[in-house]
Amino acid sequence: SDRSTPSPLSIALASVLERARPKTSGAVATYIPELARADPDQLGIALASVRGTVHEAGDSDAEFTIQSVSKPFVLALALEQSGLAEVTRHVGLEPSGEPFNAISLDEHTGRPLNPMINAGAIVTSSLVRGDRADEKFAVISAGLSAFAGRSLDVDEAVYSSEQATGDRNRALAYLARSAGTLASSAEVATTAYFRQCSLTVTARDLAIMAATLANGGVNPITRERVVSEDVARWTTAVMTSCGMYDASGEWLVRVGLPAKSGVGGGIAALQPEQFGIGTFSPRLDARGNSVRGVAVLEQLSERHGLHMLQHR
Numbered sequence: 001s002d003r004s005t006p007s008p009l010s011i012a013l014a015s016v017l018e019r020a021r022p023k024t025s026g027a028v029a030t031y032i033p034e035l036a037r038a039d040p041d042q043l044g045i046a047l048a049s050v051r052g053t054v055h056e057a058g059d060s061d062a063e064f065t066i067q068s069v070s071k072p073f074v075l076a077l078a079l080e081q082s083g084l085a086e087v088t089r090h091v092g093l094e095p096s097g098e099p100f101n102a103i104s105l106d107e108h109t110g111r112p113l114n115p116m117i118n119a120g121a122i123v124t125s126s127l128v129r130g131d132r133a134d135e136k137f138a139v140i141s142a143g144l145s146a147f148a149g150r151s152l153d154v155d156e157a158v159y160s161s162e163q164a165t166g167d168r169n170r171a172l173a174y175l176a177r178s179a180g181t182l183a184s185s186a187e188v189a190t191t192a193y194f195r196q197c198s199l200t201v202t203a204r205d206l207a208i209m210a211a212t213l214a215n216g217g218v219n220p221i222t223r224e225r226v227v228s229e230d231v232a233r234w235t236t237a238v239m240t241s242c243g244m245y246d247a248s249g250e251w252l253v254r255v256g257l258p259a260k261s262g263v264g265g266g267i268a269a270l271q272p273e274q275f276g277i278g279t280f281s282p283r284l285d286a287r288g289n290s291v292r293g294v295a296v297l298e299q300l301s302e303r304h305g306l307h308m309l310q311h312r
């Protein structure tokens, strides 16, 4: 994208950013101490079309940790590797209506309710190929980099901070292990998961990652096939039902785009066969979703008729 001659679309993106900018409610995540250092005023957006053009506005190049926005992409890698039947032996597909860090395991099957909450995401990471945490993480890092079309790095300070304060996630891993649904040791699964959450991205990266799902698994910039069309569709379906935690139902009504949020302030959203959008703004609401990210996507969807159930 050439920022010296803004496209009509970049102007539209800049306009929704300015509408959302005055919303300073919410707070940056502090339960992972290193995340508290984020500049709360940052605000950025990017849109990548399945044709391979990228439009950006605001702090679209600012780096932040991907956190839970990694979950659908790691799910896609696990599905690609093991198939739907094997993955769903370990983790369910039902919206939990519960917070992201809920102690959530189905009482009959021992499975976490879905792969978008921490319990399910840790199980998903345990399913990724490799015996050791560094082997699993190498697969995850290469896979997410292929989705983004560039090599992603770990923020080591955030990673250490997650390890130091991650006892609740460890507890979730041990519970899943005792229920027989974790495919590795708890230590291996949480280490891979903490590193995955600590990968740094930009709003532009999230837009391209989401556009890869929108494009049926082929990165629209690099043209690399990252996952199959079935896997892209299954992953998008899980984002639709579970991507915004206990705000997923409300989100589906108001915005109507498959999406995933993270406590680093990022949101990835997409319209199948059309585009991916990435937003970044670090202040979070009570559910852990970016306040201005939600506002921006709500505005965009409303103004431009992007709701997936919109009559066309």
Ligand code: GLN
Residues within 6 Å of the ligand: 067, 068, 069, 100, 101, 118, 162, 169, 197, 261, 262, 263, 264, 288
């Ligand atoms: N690493 C964070 C955690 O496990 C991710 C949570 C999130 O983004 N919602 O708590």
